[in-house]
Amino acid sequence: xxxxxxxxxxxxxxxxxxxxxxxxxxxxxxxxxxxxxxxxxxxxxxxxxxxxxxxxxxxxxxxxxxxxxxxxxxxxxxxxxxxxxxxxxxxxxxxxxxxxxxxxxxxxxxxxxxxxxxxxxxxxxxxxxxxxxxxxxxxxxxxxxxxxxxxxxxxxxxxxxxxxxxxxxxxxxxxxxxxxxxxxxxxxxxxxxxxxxxxxxxxxxxxxxxxxxxxxxxxxxxxxxxxxxxxxxxxxxxxxxxxxxxxxxxxxxxxxxxxxxxxxxxx
Amino acid sequence: xxxxxxxxxxxxxxxxxxxxxxxxxxxxxxxxxxxxxxxxxxxxxxxxxxxxxxxxxxxxxxxxxxxxxxxxxxxxxxxxxxxxxxxxxxxxxxxxxxxxxxxxxxxxxxxxxxxxxxxxxxxxxxxxxxxxxxxxxxxxxxxxxxxxxxxxxxxxxxxxxxxxxxxxxxxxxxxxxxxxxxxxxxxxxxxxxxxxxxxxxxxxxxxxxxxxxxxxxxxxxxxxxxxxxxxxxxxxxxxxxxxxxxxxxxxxxxxxxxxxxxxxxxxxxxxxxxxxxxxxxxxxxxxxxxxxxxxxxxxxxxxxxxxxxxxxxxxxxxxxxxxxxxxxxxxxxxxxxxxxxxxxx
Numbered sequence: 273x274x275x276x277x278x279x280x281x282x283x284x285x286x287x288x289x290x291x292x293x294x295x296x297x298x299x300x301x302x303x304x305x306x307x308x309x310x311x312x313x314x315x316x317x318x319x320x321x322x323x324x325x326x327x328x329x330x331x332x333x334x335x336x337x338x339x340x341x342x343x344x345x346x347x348x349x350x351x352x353x354x355x356x357x358x359x360x361x362x363x364x365x366x367x368x369x370x371x372x373x374x375x376x377x378x379x380x381x382x383x384x385x386x387x388x389x390x391x392x393x394x395x396x397x398x399x400x401x402x403x404x405x406x407x408x409x410x411x412x413x414x415x416x417x418x419x420x421x422x423x424x425x426x427x428x429x430x431x432x433x434x435x436x437x438x439x440x441x442x443x444x445x446x447x448x449x450x451x452x453x454x455x456x457x458x459x460x461x462x463x464x465x466x467x468x469x470x471x472x473x474x475x476x477x478x479x480x481x482x483x484x485x486x487x488x489x490x491x492x493x494x495x496x497x498x499x500x501x502x503x504x505x506x507x508x509x510x511x512x513x514x515x516x517x518x519x520x521x522x523x524x525x526x527x528x529x530x531x532x533x534x535x536x537x538x539x
Numbered sequence: 540x541x542x543x544x545x546x547x548x549x550x551x552x553x554x555x556x557x558x559x560x561x562x563x564x565x566x567x568x569x570x571x572x573x574x575x576x577x578x579x580x581x582x583x584x585x586x587x588x589x590x591x592x593x594x595x596x597x598x599x600x601x602x603x604x605x606x607x608x609x610x611x612x613x614x615x616x617x618x619x620x621x622x623x624x625x626x627x628x629x630x631x632x633x634x635x636x637x638x639x640x641x642x643x644x645x646x647x648x649x650x651x652x653x654x655x656x657x658x659x660x661x662x663x664x665x666x667x668x669x670x671x672x673x674x675x676x677x678x679x680x681x682x683x684x685x686x687x688x689x690x691x692x693x694x695x696x697x698x699x700x701x702x703x704x705x706x707x708x709x710x711x712x713x714x715x716x717x718x719x720x721x722x723x724x725x726x727x728x729x730x731x732x733x734x735x736x737x738x739x740x741x742x743x744x745x746x747x748x749x750x751x752x753x754x755x756x757x758x759x760x761x762x763x764x765x766x767x768x769x770x771x772x773x774x775x776x777x778x779x780x781x782x783x784x785x786x787x788x789x790x791x792x793x794x795x796x797x798x799x800x801x802x803x804x805x806x807x808x809x810x811x812x813x814x815x816x817x818x819x820x821x822x823x824x825x826x827x828x829x830x831x832x833x834x835x836x837x838x839x840x841x842x843x844x845x846x847x848x849x850x851x852x853x854x855x856x857x858x859x860x861x862x863x864x865x866x867x868x869x870x871x872x873x874x875x876x877x878x879x880x881x882x883x884x
Binding site: 308309310311390394395396490491493494495496497 | 616619620623624636639640642643644645678683684685686711712713726727728846
């Protein structure tokens with residue numbers, strides 16, 4: 273009973289327990305033998321597919337390419353979003369313009385733009401980057417702008433009284449103050465673009481030599497290598513978890529938690 | 540404690556409900572003999588016999604009361620998935636996707652050949668006359684990885700460039716109509732490995748020429764499409780199986796003997812006028828023939844290139860008796876028809 277109590281009280285152990293339970297249920301359904309291995313492969317063969325594809329370098333190459341595309345798009349998207357937000361902060365006329373286009377484009381799923389991207393830029397990296405940038409900049413602008421506009425007047429006045437002007441005022445007062453919003457913007461931008469990327473790669477198949485995880489799923493599907501499809505899904509989930517729970521959590525710790533902007537949660 | 544137990548039980552119930560829901564269609568398909576025949580098809584001239592059989596009620600002719608349900612699917616991959624899910628009894632597909640499914644344990648075999656047709660790789664670039672002329676930025680489109688077009692390209696790559704995967708890095712998966720439009724507008728892709736009517740359309744445009752054709756790649760004639768039936772249909776509903784095989788045979792003969800009438804029937808479904816349809820149906824190399832050729836040649840190549848893990852020991856592993864008998868088994872040395880199942884040395 274002691275172990276049970278420990279498990280039910282520790283958060284991480286609890287999560288591990290739930291995952292183990294899910295895997296157990298999975299393996300139970302496999303073991304009933306009612307389902308073809310092509311529909312529901314056993315955990316062993318998925319694990320083997322994962323190890324094989326990592327050993328052969330395929331998984332690394334695919335993951336690397338996906339991350340490269342995301343990184344590139346995030347860089348472009350961030351610069352664009354910050355530029356547009358800065359312009360919007362300078363004049364209310366531009367602000368209305370930025371707000372309008374954000375309202376128009378934000379609800380549009382990136383993948384829906386794929387046919388147009390293909391028409392304009394053809395098959396290849398450019399089209400995917402366009403879609404990713406689209407799924408990145410609007411939530412980023414929306415959040416950054418909201419963040420900057422909600423910087424309290426008192427804080428700004430204090431900054432000015434301390435003699436801060438121009439960029440110094442922006443970097444010392446406005447950015448830290450708006451940071452929770454900016455971070456949220458990045459979180460949404462990341463998850464949007466990650467989803468769009470996998471979807472885009474699967475829809476138009478990219479090109480054989482340079483495709484990411486979506487292309488891998490697409491390709492393995494045609495060769496009925498279901499364990500590899502699950503292995504790629506596993507990697508996608510893993511990266512999602514790592515970025516959200518490790519990278520973003522760490523950034524939060526270094527910034528807004530350290531600055532005392534959020535109440536630290538008791539674990 | 541008590542509450543968590545209840546939650547667990549609820550979760551377990553939910554899972555088992557989902558599970559039994561998913562298993563149900565497969566079970567009914569096995570128990571009750573189907574009077575509906577669920578046929579999966581794709582789009583192209585290779586599927587013409589299906590359309591003709593449907594229009595002329597040739598399946599019903601051999602089994603009155605038979606209901607034929609059509610599923611239009613986009614690629615061999617989607618058909619494989621529909622088969623695994625037990626949603627399809629019969630499908631028409633290229634030999635390679637069939638072999639991939641067979642290799643992975645789908646219980647299906649060839650029920651009939653459908654056609655021999657010219658497949659080919661086209662380009663609009665004047666300076667491309669062999670596979671070696673494709674540069675790293677020249678993309679070659681085919682419908683899907685593992686499709687017959689992809690496998691033929693790999694065969695040609697092995698012959699001309701020494702490795703079956705030499706061109707995989709510049710391959711793009713595109714649907715036939717999209718790729719044909721791209722090639723004819725000289726956009727995005729430099730080459731398109733495709734099948735009728737798309738290669739005929741492409742070749743009708745000035746400046747587009749064939750780089751390599753299927754027969755060169757394979758080494759001899761081969762069957763483009765086969766009709767594949769589930770073991771379940773064959774075992775539990777032999778009448779429907781036989782009606783399907785006979786319907787295909789009669790429709791194929793009809794197209795060969797009466798191409799003009801067939802063109803009139805087919806034109807609307809292809810969105811072409813009768814004259815063009817007739818031109819395509821009678822294009823040199825078109826043959827609606829039900830004895831398959833090249834079954835073993837494809838499987839040997841695909842094993843060597845790593846696309847599948849096993850090959851059939853004999854034709855009967857991958858074809859039903861009506862097909863095995865059509866090919867025959869000559870005592871002593873193999874007959875010509877048996878030899879034609881393999882690629883020439």
